[in-house]
Amino acid sequence: MKKNRQEAKRIARLRRIMRERGIDTLLVTQRENVRYLTGFTGSAGSLLMGTSGRTVLITDFRYKEQAKAETSGTRLLIQKKDHVSTIKAAADLFGTDILWFDESSMTLDRVRALRKQKLRLRGMKDPVAEIRREKDAVELTLIRRAIRRAEEAFRELRPRIRAGTTEQELGLRLEMLIREKGSRRAAFDIIVASGRNGAMPHASVSGRRLRAGDLVTFDFGAEADGYYSDITRTVCVGRPNARQREIHGLVLSAQQNAIHAVRPGIACVDIDRAARATIEKAGRGKQFGHATGHGIGLMVHEAPTIAALSKGDIREGMVFTVEPGVYIPGWGGVRIEDMVLVTDNGHRVLTSLPREL
Numbered sequence: 197m198k199k200n201r202q203e204a205k206r207i208a209r210l211r212r213i214m215r216e217r218g219i220d221t222l223l224v225t226q227r228e229n230v231r232y233l234t235g236f237t238g239s240a241g242s243l244l245m246g247t248s249g250r251t252v253l254i255t256d257f258r259y260k261e262q263a264k265a266e267t268s269g270t271r272l273l274i275q276k277k278d279h280v281s282t283i284k285a286a287a288d289l290f291g292t293d294i295l296w297f298d299e300s301s302m303t304l305d306r307v308r309a310l311r312k313q314k315l316r317l318r319g320m321k322d323p324v325a326e327i328r329r330e331k332d333a334v335e336l337t338l339i340r341r342a343i344r345r346a347e348e349a350f351r352e353l354r355p356r357i358r359a360g361t362t363e364q365e366l367g368l369r370l371e372m373l374i375r376e377k378g379s380r381r382a383a384f385d386i387i388v389a390s391g392r393n394g395a396m397p398h399a400s401v402s403g404r405r406l407r408a409g410d411l412v413t414f415d416f417g418a419e420a421d422g423y424y425s426d427i428t429r430t431v432c433v434g435r436p437n438a439r440q441r442e443i444h445g446l447v448l449s450a451q452q453n454a455i456h457a458v459r460p461g462i463a464c465v466d467i468d469r470a471a472r473a474t475i476e477k478a479g480r481g482k483q484f485g486h487a488t489g490h491g492i493g494l495m496v497h498e499a500p501t502i503a504a505l506s507k508g509d510i511r512e513g514m515v516f517t518v519e520p521g522v523y524i525p526g527w528g529g530v531r532i533e534d535m536v537l538v539t540d541n542g543h544r545v546l547t548s549l550p551r552e553l
Contacts, residue, residue: 330513349373383417394528428533464506
């Protein structure tokens with residue numbers, strides 16, 4: 197019941213945005229948005245919302261009973277012919293032929309099919325994504341649970357990180373541990389990048405065996421009721437040498453400088469700049485070529501983006517990663533990633549794993 201109340205608040209907030217922008221009827225097609233607003237977790241479904249208070253969930257026979265169990269206060273419409281004609285039937289219930297939709301989550305083929313149904317479509321930037329940027333209490337509880345599952349799994353894995361073990365063995369073991377902690381899946385394909393493989397930020401797990409003195413980067417996350425975590429740690433197999441300590445220390449300093457900058461009202465680009473400037477000052481700017489962070493919640497990558505070209509400001513309630521890295525071809529790399537919550541007067545780091553080599 198608590199979740200149903202929270203979803204009702206989300207719908208009410210979305211309706212306020214719709215009224216402000218003159219949107220009478222909104223078609224929501226992105227799976228995560230449908231789930232966020234209704235609680236429906238099926239893989240096939242669209243939501244039609246009006247400012248008058250009417251909400252219709254459209255799905256097919258496979259999800260009929262599931263939709264009944266997971267949703268409350270939403271009319272259910274089961275398609276008889278196909279999804280497009282059922283959307284038209286729902287629009288008829290609303291007494292409209294004008295549907296607003298998120299341009300980033302609907303294919304051109306679907307737009308054409310809906311227009312053949314004599315519907316007038318008006319594209320726009322996703323208004324649901326604007327609401328999802330700021331996490332509510334229910335979401336924060338699930339995000340913290342996903343973090344805890346990932347961290348507990350990695351702590352159990354640590355004794356296995358030794359010379360002779362393969363990247364693949366460690367990746368499979370870490371995914372199994374994440375599932376044992378209660379996750380239905382890992383958040384994404386786990387990265388285990390050892391030695392020279394660490395120079396590739398998104399290296400595929402290989403059969404390479406770890407060697408004494410290797411740096412190994414682990415990028416992993418867990419799931420909790422549809423919400424995700426995303427953590428990266430770079431560790432050394434044995435005692436790190438001076439160069440490894442130098443690069444790791446540089447990346448850690450860059451990350452901490454970026455985290456310390458986080459507060460409501462600061463520009464996203466300024467957080468990225470805090471990390472990037474630290475690495476550039478050390479002469480390693482060309483070896484840090486990706487964004488500093490990204491939002492996380494129902495999707496592993498969602499708004500906001502913390503990057504050199506980002507627009508927009510940080511707001512209270514946002515949750516995002518801070519993950520600078522340095523990647524040196526032929527040598528390896530270091531990345532450290534933590535998840536940060538924006539509070540009313542600053543920030544709170546949600547992840548707690550040690551960052552030392």
